[in-house]
Amino acid sequence: MKNRFSDKVVIVTGSSLGIGFASAQQFANEGAHVVLCARNAEKLKYAAQQISDAGGKVSFEVIDLEDTDLFKGLIERTAESQGRLDVLVNNAAVTRHRTIDNMSLEQWRKNFCVTADATFVGTKTAMSIMAKQEQGGSIVNISSSCGSKATIGVSGYSAAKAAVNSFSSCAAMEGATQGVRVNTVVPGSVATAASQAAVGGNQKIQDAIHETIPMKRSGTPEEIAAAITFLASDEASFITGVELPVDGGKLAQLYVPTTLV
Ligand SMILES: NC(=O)c1ccc[n+]([C@@H]2O[C@H](COP(=O)([O-])OP(=O)(O)OC[C@H]3O[C@@H](n4cnc5c(N)ncnc54)[C@H](OP(=O)(O)O)[C@@H]3O)[C@@H](O)[C@H]2O)c1
16 A cells, blocks of 8 residues: 555545545545544544544544635644644535526525635635645645536536636646645546435436446546545646546547447
């Protein structure tokens, strides 16, 4: 096993489940002290227990990222108590599936409060800490293929993810001479509680989605985590400002009806 995060301090948001939890496990397996956060205390405790049972260094804080002051405080306290902050993964997102005619301004804004606003506040706070460290730091923001491709019923989520893409590229430019790398992982369909809820647990819809993916399946949280930990690690020391799709070929695909090939 690699040991890329030995003695490093890593914060992963939305880390009680899914992609965030799989990432936290991989960071901890490779030597990091990982800080978990999410809203549900029981799920968070269970996640932390699994990591510590496997020998990982872990702490956690119950937090709603809609309160960006609390989030800023969590990042600052972590850097203060641990003496450093090496990696921040802005993973948590809020998704509201609605067509435009059914969406209020308040619901539209809800899509941005965690996905875009917490990503902004987290990146700003972490960058200022990392820029003062000799070793710099790395920020990985989690977007979605919805951030660059369109479908029905997810305009608010998609617009917020597009904001994450654009903001992350700009942050990469501002961090480049300060030793802070900022990259974006762009998952396609991934088998998590959130994606199951999005299709109402309907296997027929899930199969139809898989049919549209070149690799004919969803990714696993661990496959997304592998991209996140790579970009966060020193193996990616000359990589900043990229959007890395991890989607079984979906974004690269030129759709051609199968009757023609
Ligand atoms: N799954 C997919 O197919 C897919 C595809 C493309 C992109 N993504 C992106 O990947 C990321 C993770 O998705 P996922 O599928 O792994 O999600 P998930 O399984 O639903 O997990 C979401 C995590 O975020 C936490 N969370 C949600 N709202 C929060 C809030 N307001 N404050 C603090 N924590 C919060 C949840 O815990 P609590 O509910 O307890 O707070 C949980 O730990 C998201 O950015 C998502 O947009 C996912």
